[in-house]
Amino acid sequence: MRSALLRALRGVRWYVRELTDESAYDRYVAHVRKEHPQAPVPSRRDFERMRTERQEADPRQGFRCC
Numbered sequence: 715m716r717s718a719l720l721r722a723l724r725g726v727r728w729y730v731r732e733l734t735d736e737s738a739y740d741r742y743v744a745h746v747r748k749e750h751p752q753a754p755v756p757s758r759r760d761f762e763r764m765r766t767e768r769q770e771a772d773p774r775q776g777f778r779c780c
Contacts, residue, residue, distance in 0.1 A: 738761075738765070739758050739761050739762075742761060743755055
């Protein structure tokens with residue numbers, strides 16, 4: 715019973731992280747370490763800044779509300 719509950723909670727946590735794109739940094743770090751092992755891994759703050767700048771520069775993203 716307890717293992718089923720823990721498995722369900724892990725599933726919910728995974729789903730929420732994917733839905734909110736909270737796991738994007740983790741995926742990016744895994745990609746950089748695998749594909750470019752010599753490259754420095756940016757901090758989460760730098761990653762979020764790069765991601766925001768890329769989104770704002772893309773005309774398909776439309777305007778930013780906030």
